[in-house]
Amino acid sequence: MIPPPLPRRLTQVRTVTAIGSLLWGLGAAALLFAALAGWRPLDIWFTTCLAGMLLGGFGFGVYSWQRASARRGSRAAQRGLD
Template structure:
């Protein structure tokens, strides 16, 4: 396997897949689906239920933090992260 030509243009990722809010929401959706599967599975996967709930909670917390940072960046706050606008 050879290295790609440095002058060759690589295809870009579609904007909807590089948007952080889409990726975070997709991750939360996957955890919700996993939780439903575990709940339907009964006792077989009952030990995984706390992990699923934690995944949803951490995803929601991450989404809230991202939204707060984006709002701060759009307002132009001094301590806000750059590049989130």
């Protein structure tokens, strides 16, 4: 038996990664501002925000690469990305 497809809003990878990366970037900007104002040092929270933003971008790149491969018809590409 084949499970039903996911709702469209849960398969919008571009939207999810863009919003997630934007939120991580806003967090990093707020922490950088706080550090420049002398309110707190740059610590693990800032590093975590940068890592979240960069990993979101990397994940989006891998997804785009897989999607392009599937559209080309590559045998090694994942299926069901559209």
